[in-house]
Amino acid sequence: MSVAIETGSGTFESLNPATGEVLAEHPVHDETAVRAAVERARAAAVWWGSLGWRERRLRLLNVKGALTRDLGRLAELIHQETGKPVSDAILEVAATVTHLDWAARHAQKVLGPRGVYPGVVALHQKCTLEYHPLGVVGVIGPWNYPLFTPMGSIAYALAAGNAVVFKPSEYTPGVGTLLAEIFETVVPEQPVLQVVTGLGPTGAALASSDVYKIAFTGSTATAKKVMAACAENLTPIVAECGGKDAFLVDADADLDAAASAAVWGAMSNAGQTCVGVERVYVVEDVYDAFIGKLTERAEALRAGAGAEASYGPITMPRQLDVIERHIKDALDKGGTAVVGGPESVRRPYVDPVVLTNVPEDSTAVSEETFGPTVTVTKVKDLDEAVVKANATSYGLAAAVFAGSRSRAMDVSRRLRSGMTSINAVIAFASIPGLPFGGVGESGFGRIHGADGLREFARAKAITRQRFNPPIDLTSFARGDKEMRRLTRVVTFLHGRRYGR
Ligand code: NAD
Numbered sequence: 079m080s081v082a083i084e085t086g087s088g089t090f091e092s093l094n095p096a097t098g099e100v101l102a103e104h105p106v107h108d109e110t111a112v113r114a115a116v117e118r119a120r121a122a123a124v125w126w127g128s129l130g131w132r133e134r135r136l137r138l139l140n141v142k143g144a145l146t147r148d149l150g151r152l153a154e155l156i157h158q159e160t161g162k163p164v165s166d167a168i169l170e171v172a173a174t175v176t177h178l179d180w181a182a183r184h185a186q187k188v189l190g191p192r193g194v195y196p197g198v199v200a201l202h203q204k205c206t207l208e209y210h211p212l213g214v215v216g217v218i219g220p221w222n223y224p225l226f227t228p229m230g231s232i233a234y235a236l237a238a239g240n241a242v243v244f245k246p247s248e249y250t251p252g253v254g255t256l257l258a259e260i261f262e263t264v265v266p267e268q269p270v271l272q273v274v275t276g277l278g279p280t281g282a283a284l285a286s287s288d289v290y291k292i293a294f295t296g297s298t299a300t301a302k303k304v305m306a307a308c309a310e311n312l313t314p315i316v317a318e319c320g321g322k323d324a325f326l327v328d329a330d331a332d333l334d335a336a337a338s339a340a341v342w343g344a345m346s347n348a349g350q351t352c353v354g355v356e357r358v359y360v361v362e363d364v365y366d367a368f369i370g371k372l373t374e375r376a377e378a379l380r381a382g383a384g385a386e387a388s389y390g391p392i393t394m395p396r397q398l399d400v401i402e403r404h405i406k407d408a409l410d411k412g413g414t415a416v417v418g419g420p421e422s423v424r425r426p427y428v429d430p431v432v433l434t435n436v437p438e439d440s441t442a443v444s445e446e447t448f449g450p451t452v453t454v455t456k457v458k459d460l461d462e463a464v465v466k467a468n469a470t471s472y473g474l475a476a477a478v479f480a481g482s483r484s485r486a487m488d489v490s491r492r493l494r495s496g497m498t499s500i501n502a503v504i505a506f507a508s509i510p511g512l513p514f515g516g517v518g519e520s521g522f523g524r525i526h527g528a529d530g531l532r533e534f535a536r537a538k539a540i541t542r543q544r545f546n547p548p549i550d551l552t553s554f555a556r557g558d559k560e561m562r563r564l565t566r567v568v569t570f571l572h573g574r575r576y577g578r
């Protein structure tokens with residue numbers, strides 16, 4: 079079964095991954111079409127930027143209202159294109175509008191002009207810092223959260239005053255198109271948000287076009303290609319890539335809460351979550367008790383298409399091969415499947431798989447699986463868990479379950495990841511004020527929060543001379559007298575020795 083098929087006549091089909099049914103045909107936008115969209119966006123960006131903070135905020139809040147009123151239609155389309163349960167799709171729309179609301183309301187406060195203290199030597203200057211829009215931002219999105227994930231960039235880029243050209247995943251072109259249609263009902267004057275559809279080459283055309291920034295979300299392998307294309311024009315990028323997130327359980331953790339969170343983090347959306355739980359490290363004192371609770375919860379889940387299913391199919395057919403390979407590698411290397419096993423892969427579905435005693439060099443531990451599977455490993459203490467959790471080239475997010483607040487905070491700080499939830503899982507993603515992004519092979523740059531707004535703006539520094547300085551140092555007229563005075567002032571200000 080294929081989910082995105084190029085028809086050979088300038089269009090491609092999007093399919094329902096559960097049934098194989100053709101949902102719609104979408105245009106393949108080629109390089110010329112992408113460049114034309116970027117050109118239109120350039121004019122739209124001037125208009126959008128000139129509206130000012132209040133007008134943009136009002137319009138974005140109205141876009142939020144329109145998306146919310148269309149929640150049912152959006153959720154149904156997300157369900158059809160990805161296969162995820164409608165209830166999960168509703169959650170996705172709800173989280174999206176929460177972020178749009180935050181971005182709209184906070185843009186001026188975060189990016190608007192503010193005064194900066196010039197320092198004693200430059201007291202004659204009055205300094206202003208403000209953040210200007212970049213112009214046109216290209217957003218390339220994945221399919222696993224086809225609305226929430228790209229909107230993590232789109233909403234913040236728009237709130238910062240940019241126009242956006244969005245290339246949705248070829249698996250979810252309908253969601254991207256519907257988003258742009260709803261946006262246009264609120265902002266009909268100019269094409270401030272446009273969608274270009276197609277497969278990889280359409281994304282590549284956007285990456286090498288005349289945009290001022292690319293916000294890419296997808297696999298690490300594709301991010302490297304996008305970055306190489308962007309290097310040609312020195313176009314900066316934000317890269318939100320894959321992960322291999324760890325989940326740590328301490329001896330004094332609430333084991334019921336930890337098991338429920340781990341199973342949700344690993345299995346919801348069929349494990350197709352960049353910040354999903356892929357590895358669990360449990361302190362030995364509570365290992366057996368935790369495994370008991372985790373297996374009980376995992377065994378109760380069912381993959382399927384109906385309303386009663388816990389989660390849907392694997393959206394991208396070739397991912398089934400990766401999942402199968404990782405399960406096999408874990409078992410070949412001496413691991414045990416305590417829930418499910420190779421037979422859990424029933425294309426296009428995968429039932430829950432819990433693997434134990436898997437060596438750390440197995441691909442099930444070292445590579446992103448992106449399926450409803452999880453490895454559980456016994457550790458002596460949380461220190462060992464941190465070392466193992468950090469022994470990955472990825473660094474997206476993590477979770478820590480512990481009774482001691484200070485211990486959990488300490489461990490969270492030592493985890494090499496962009497985000498960590500304590501006594502919860504994936505909680506950071508729903509909090510718009512918190513920045514989201516990874517380190518290492520998980521990418522760089524931040525979406526969400528104040529950092530996410532600044533990601534789509536350029537700092538503009540302005541300083542105005544209010545009166546002539548007592549010592550004019552930037553003049554060919556300066557002499558020995560001025561230099562002696564400067565030396566005295568600098569020595570007074572900075573020449574002292576500092577004690578504790
Ligand atoms: P992908 O890399 O296959 O595709 C992502 C997007 O890139 C698609 O729109 C695709 O058409 C486009 N693309 C493909 N080739 C391109 C090229 N040469 N130039 C430009 N664009 C190109 O990823 P995917 O399968 O859609 O998404 C799953 C991956 O995304 C997983 O690794 C997941 O962890 C990651 N992800 C990360 C985050 C995050 O925020 N860090 C969020 C969601 C998903």
